[in-house]
Amino acid sequence: MTPRTQLSFPRQYARTQRYTLGAPRSFAVSPDGSRIVFIRSVSGTDRSGLLWVLDLDGESARERVAADPRVLLGGSDEELSAEEHARRERAREQLAGIVAHAVDGSAELAAFTLSGRLFTAGLRADGTARELPVPGPAVDPRPSPDGRHIAYAARGALRVVGADGAGDRALAEPEDEYVAHGTAEFVAAEEMGRTRGFWWSPDSDRLLVTRVDDRAVRRWWISDPAHPDREPRRIAYPVAGTPNAEVRLFLLGLDGGRVEVVWDRERHPYLARVHWSDGGAPLLLVQARDQRTQRCLTVDTETGETRTVHADEDPLWLDLFPGAPVWGPGGRLTRIADEGGARVLAVGDRALTGAQLQVRAVLDAGGDDVLVTASAGEEADAPEIGEVHVYRVGDRGAERISQGPGVHTAVRSGGVTVLTSARPGPGGTEYRVLREGLPPVAVRSLSERPVLTARPVLREAGVRRIPCAVLLPSEYRESDGPLPVLMDPYGGPRTRRVLAARDPYLASQWFADQGFAVVVADGRGTPGRSPAWEKAVKGDYSVILDDQIDALHALAGSFPFDLGRVGIRGWSFGGYLAARAVLRRPDVFHAGVAGAPATDLRLYDTHYQERYLGDPAELPEVYTANSLVTEDGLVAVENPARPLMIIHGMADDNVVVAHSLRLSAALTAAGRAHEVLPLSGVTHMTPQEQVAENLLLLQLGFLKRSLGV
Template sequence: MIHSLRHTTITASVRTFLLLGFFLILGTPTATAQQKITLEDIWGGAFRTERMEVLRSMADGQHYTVLNQDRDQGTSAIDKYAYQTQELVGTLLKSDAAAGIPKFSSYRFSEDETKVLLATEVEPVFRRSRLGIYYVYDLEAKTLVKISENKIQEPTLSPAGDKVGFVWENNLYYLDLTSQELTQVTSDGERNRIINGVTDWVYEEEFAFVRAFEWNSDGTRLAFLRFDESEVPEFSMDVYGDDLYPFPYNFKYPKAGEANADVSLHLYDLASARTSPVDLGNPHYIPRLEWMHHKDHLSVQAINRHQNDLKLLKVNAADGSVTTLLEEKDAAYVDITDNLTFLEDDRFIWTSEKDGFNHIYLHGQDGKQQIQLTSGPWEVTSYYGYDPKRKRIFYQSTEQGSIVRDVYSITVKGKGKKRLTQGAGTHSASFSADFSYFIDAFSSVETPPMYTLHKASDGSLVKELLNNNSLKEKLANYEFSPKEFSTLEVNGNSLNMYMIKPVDFDPNKEYPLFLYQYSGPGSQSVSNRWYASNDYWHELLVSEGYIVACVDGRGTGLKGRDFKKVTQKELGKYEVEDQIEAARLLSERAYIDADRTGIWGWSYGGFMSSNCILKGNEVFEMAIAVAPVTSWRFYDTIYTERYMQTPQENPSGYDDNSPIFFADQLKGKYLLVHGSADDNVHVQNTMRMIEALVQANKPFDWAIYPDKNHGIYGGNTRLHLYNKMTKFVLENL
């Protein structure tokens, strides 16, 4: 996925709430002299907010655990707390070198919470994948088992906690924790050819999962995916490193229109040690697997290459039969989510945009729709889960407005809807396992992140857990300007917008305008929440006399299916038209200098800013593009073809919106930035853009950051990048 810096997904099955803590701190101007933000402040962490630790609800719903690290002692511990009192009630496990218990960086319980899986020596592979040395500790027997001497992937305990499945060197294994017997399930795994039990690069990036194997409910079977990437073209990146010679890093990366991995589903029976393939009718992608409550029933989501025909299939592992529970089609595409939940009787909850907005539906065991649980001209933005005891469903939505979020519950009959959060802004919930409590993470442009404990039954406040009031007071000494939310009528649509004006704004003066946007399908940049790191930088520019604005144009999310999917087969057409027109309309305002208009963006936003300064060369005088796509022909199959189909089917959609083909239209100042080790949006995009500009004899500025990925960070990298961008803005706008 072409990423902006955004969200952590919380699934109903894992009650883990990760609260991100790198936000902009907004002070209220005072009459006293205020100091300006510096880049050293921003990237040195001077304004980090206090945040909640990662917590996991325990099965009783009344307690949760937290991983506490003691850096001075070099130890880690799993501490247990009570929701009601927030008091520490005990330590379940603590690393102890003398006892052979290593310091661990993460943990996960077995279903009965008698065993805990510990991670050590973890290293990243790609965005989500990790390698590490893992252990299983038995809390009752006080014994520790090292799963493997090798660094493995995705270790997962069976439901009974007596076995652990994992992947090593593209093969699937399981270890019997009682007998210590290791079983190799597959043997054909080979790098850049065959993968068993974990996903390939494009599935990991675009379908957002790595573990591609699942235990059934009694631990007697494993379902897993096998990826044959023999025909997938290989991509190579040079790694410069510190040695005398650089070296190539090769991996399989299917660009739009090229071959994907051949993916197949297999069932392994532990008793017979036999693997059986499952005939799903040759779907192009298999983006989700989930066992139902019945030990023989597996749900599989299968979708075609265009991603506009999704089938929810039921596989009977006992006889290998496959039936279709649900089929969803869309003229554009169908989103893949983690919102599927099976009730006790294997009826299931599903989310869909089929009525024009994303809503929740209840389906019977046979797949037929029983009831639409939510409805209205607003979106369900997160599905938190189902409480089987009280028969209630919990979710987050935009019912109070497209730029805010609130948390609600509703019965499984679609009755008795309750709004559980109050206060305009962004509310995000983390529920206890039995849905007795939830922690509300709230912020707005006026309120820095605060965390409060509530009863899930009615949303009533139990206790405030953490706020950032002291930091807000500290930052009153800094020069900050508030975001002003409004809408802008552009090309027949009412678009969400925010604008930031200088503290000493004078409507009789003229100010240069600097637009920021991302604009990717379904994204949102204009929202009422506390500020992210780029907003720090925007405030710095505002203090230098600029006006910064952001407009979410057509193709962005949370305003209905049609608004989001209007860009189908034409990425970069309507979004660019909207940014150009928005800049033109804003430049008509008396306080905007129409001759000084700039735009910038990262990733998809860099694709946009590049197109804007070329196709809107009479409107924009300057643009910055960081890690941009410059031709969708260079990007991966799953993301690109979802919106564009293949280049063979839609060549004009690809080329008519590629900035490479309009390099000769450059008039203003243009800065290109990329990381040379970007495995996502390859530096090839920027190199091809550079060549087009050179051949058009157009002056421009550029920077390549060696061995940096799509995020372009590490050490002083971000500080250097933002120094460069700041200098470029000040000199050219």
């Protein structure tokens, strides 16, 4: 690889937003199978999403633009409200323009926002896009199933307007600044995967609407030290062990009716899931604060009373899953559950899958079967390291519909399935429309082709068979001798890094091409293996670092590792892991780059941290043992110092910069040299092109200096 190519990858990686620009996403399928609706920018470097329609007619297909933000805004730049900024940060959304849309029941009408203004687009061939004159800034607009109304949130109110722009009115308004209707509170959006706050009835005559009161939630201030003339931004952040927002749910009729939905909110305060379809009564999934018990409830839409249809308990914690619970085939309750040591799909009273599959999400439960994603379980016939497949599951068993290595997911309606397949080869991700009896139709991706080729070798390492990927320099020869090692993990719960796909390894390959052997390892705590594998971290994050070390040493017998020069880099939980590695195990790790690390775990949010470590008031010793610093300083100061670079966005409202500042202060008090890279105006994401590009180069320079590369 030439020096020019080496320098071009960080720029391309940043400019393409990690090769996501130009890729189709957010698919919706019309029930009659004639239209596929999606979002895509016009090139691999353009950041503005357009709304597209793919018209299907027999074996032919034709793309057209349904809404172009440049046209609708008259060429002016977007201006985002504070509510929209927060929504995008929770969703890790980096695209501009049209970033989300919702469609009516027949997929003939779409709604979306631009600069807080509400727009609709007709999705048939003769449809047009137009703005509806409503008070803003509008957030999360959603058409009613019959397409006659649009509901949206604005300034704490839940409002409804006719699809023709007439009759705008508030169905619920906030009593004061602490109350908001129709939006998800922080922990729901950040940790539970519930980004919505209202749901239409199948008959389009009423909605289920959340009422969030966050007056009891602790207030934090996010300042911008680079601009001392600006006021700090106040946010409601529920720190572990402190009060959450109060969440209630109401049935609001278009005729002005209002009925509160009643359940035992003292025992089960978390509203984790809401599902309302023509398959049955509204379904709620509510959780206890300690997440060890949960109830699936049905709602009486006349009285608001609820009834338990299923209850779950777990001595450690209960996970939440995308798309479940729902009403499935035959009107039976469909859910994902941990049974017999496996994560199974249960329909009614039966588990339809077993220990060979680890079910991850319900994609569609209409018709006679259920569409799910799953990875190979611990009892699978052969390991499929990093693969995730789409299965059609019915009473007669599971049938795989995705083929070949990769990470697959799908959207289905009626007889049409849009299959997204992220492949490990140089071709990247494929998007195909599958229909019975007809050849597949490709949806074009306009994303750029990377300037390098990732060559991960996937292995299981050590006695625990830890999934790993190893990347060596593209031009490495055995005569080159052993290489310094760079561990490149996330490592924490709910996120896998070892995947049978191309894009997750591009940055890792670039580091490898600079002269490193790069190792990505998914130890205990990461998803996709078994419930026991994930829950082994309860109360003790040390096993996560143990598995990184075990993987490193197990692989060293097969790969050219110089174990005298081992670095580690990571972001978020991976940043915590990198800092922990050099502080707790300097005998193994000789340098670390910690990006946005959570260092004092009492400063992170309730739903995440209490799930794994419990209540800090009841278990202070657990938080002390797992944190890197406390208010009193560094937890472990007796170990030899190793070079450490700490990187943090000053505007981060998820892992606030106080984490890194406390770590730096404790290191300074202990007389330990370290580097701190503050990123002005940067949040937990790094969407800014120059920042994203130079972060790679700065990390590389630090690691080379520290490891003598």
